[in-house]
Amino acid sequence: MSATPRVTVPHSLDAPLPMTLPRLAEKKRLGEPIVMITAYDYPSAQVAEEAGVDVVLVGDSGAMTVLGYPSTVPVSTEEMLMLASAARRGCTTPLLVGDLPFGSYEASDEQAIATAQRFIKEAGCDAVKLERGGTSVQRARAIVDSGIPVMGHVGLTPQTATALGGYRAQGRTAERALAVARDALALEEAGCFSVVFEAIPAAVADLVVKRLEIPVIGIGAGAGTDGQVLVFHDLLGIYDGHAPRFAKRYQEIKAQMVAGIAQYAAEVRGAAFPDAEHSYSIDDEELERFRTGLEAIV
Ligand code: KIV
Numbered sequence: 001m002s003a004t005p006r007v008t009v010p011h012s013l014d015a016p017l018p019m020t021l022p023r024l025a026e027k028k029r030l031g032e033p034i035v036m037i038t039a040y041d042y043p044s045a046q047v048a049e050e051a052g053v054d055v056v057l058v059g060d061s062g063a064m065t066v067l068g069y070p071s072t073v074p075v076s077t078e079e080m081l082m083l084a085s086a087a088r089r090g091c092t093t094p095l096l097v098g099d100l101p102f103g104s105y106e107a108s109d110e111q112a113i114a115t116a117q118r119f120i121k122e123a124g125c126d127a128v129k130l131e132r133g134g135t136s137v138q139r140a141r142a143i144v145d146s147g148i149p150v151m152g153h154v155g156l157t158p159q160t161a162t163a164l165g166g167y168r169a170q171g172r173t174a175e176r177a178l179a180v181a182r183d184a185l186a187l188e189e190a191g192c193f194s195v196v197f198e199a200i201p202a203a204v205a206d207l208v209v210k211r212l213e214i215p216v217i218g219i220g221a222g223a224g225t226d227g228q229v230l231v232f233h234d235l236l237g238i239y240d241g242h243a244p245r246f247a248k249r250y251q252e253i254k255a256q257m258v259a260g261i262a263q264y265a266a267e268v269r270g271a272a273f274p275d276a277e278h279s280y281s282i283d284d285e286e287l288e289r290f291r292t293g294l295e296a297i298v
Contacts, residue, residue: 019054019095021127021149021193027054027226028215034227036217037235040066040083044232045090053094055217057129057151057229058084060099060159064241065233072158077104077115084123097151098125102159105130109142116143116150127193131157133183137190144191152187154180155221156199167244169220171200181208188214196229197221199246220246 017023027034036055039045040062048056062083063075077100084098098119105112112130119125127149130136140150155170164170171177180200185208187195194215197205202222209216209224218225233239234247238254267273282290 016052016093018093021095024054024095024194024215028213034215034217036227036229038062038065038229038232039087039090040232041086042090045087045096048232049091049093054227055097055229056087056091056094057097058087058099058123058125059129059231060101061231061233063101065231065239071161073102075101077101077118080104081118081123084119084125088124095127096125097127097129098123100128100130102131105139105143106135109139112139112143113146113148116146116148120148127151129153129196131159133179133186137183137186140187140192141190149193150191151217152184152190152192152195153198154183154187154195154200155197158198167199167242169199169201171204177201177204180204181211184208184212184216188212197225199244220244 024034034055035053036057037048037051037053038059038061039048039056040058045056058080060072060075060080062080063069063072066083067075067079069075080099080101084096088096100112100115100119104115116128119128128143129151130140130143131153133152133154136152140152143150156164156167158167161167171180177200180197181204184195184197192214194217195212197208197216197218199220202224205216205218205221206224209226215226217227217229219229230247231239234243235250237249237252238257240254243249264273
């Protein structure tokens with residue numbers, strides 16, 4: 001049997017090429033901004049692909065945006081794998097990164113590798129992401145050594161927000177900024193192919209980006225990072241929980257969804273839906289034969 005993977009989706013010559021780690025690194029080298037967005041299911045991944053993003057992150061933010069948890073902490077590996085599998089079915093071109101949920105990688109290198117392997121084998125992700133420096137650096141190294149690409153995440157790390165004093169910007173003193181820089185440099189040294197900077201001052205991000213060779217994806221880290229990431233539901237106005245300062249809204253989709261469903265409800269209640277356009281017809285003759293046949297049924 002050939003070791004070449006079976007290609008299930010024929011690739012048209014004018015279709016964009018699937019994103020790879022070398023192409024991401026090349027984008028940084030050329031100064032081409034990298035576009036990343038979260039997605040958590042088939043339609044959101046399809047939308048991300050059609051919009052031409054480079055990287056899709058099945059973020060554990062899905063715990064809040066699609067599963068309704070109050071934070072990212074409670075989401076399980078099984079739940080994340082279900083979201084990631086659905087996103088995988090919705091996109092082929094962007095690099096698909098699965099977020100390792102809280103409690104699924106911290107305990108040991110073995111636990112981290114086993115969880116990362118599930119995201120690759122069961123959900124079809126191309127890479128995984130984990131949060132923090134410290135012990136996560138060793139976990140990242142172990143996963144990379146097992147052959148799985150890893151994206152790091154420093155600054156505001158929501159899985160451990162309580163220990164950071166809440167959902168607040170990080171690196172706002174020289175000491176804290178140095179801690180963020182050390183974490184980022186250590187993650188690069190451990191073999192991460194990219195790192196997310198969340199909620200840190202733009203000037204701090206700019207200085208650290210210059211010290212890193214791997215692409216830095218920012219969210220609330222200013223314009224000097226190699227790329228940006230936003231949460232799908234924040235960007236489109238679907239989620240109306242607390243929106244952080246960096247969450248720019250490009251659409252108000254939830255309002256449109258509510259308006260659409262309210263109109264549907266009003267039309268059902270007012271007997272305006274369904275109308276002839278949305279119903280099936282039958283020939284008069286067939287209907288008459290049916291009527292006769294129905295009357296004969298006792
Ligand atoms: O879970 C998530 O959506 C994230 C991004 C904010 C980077 O980690």
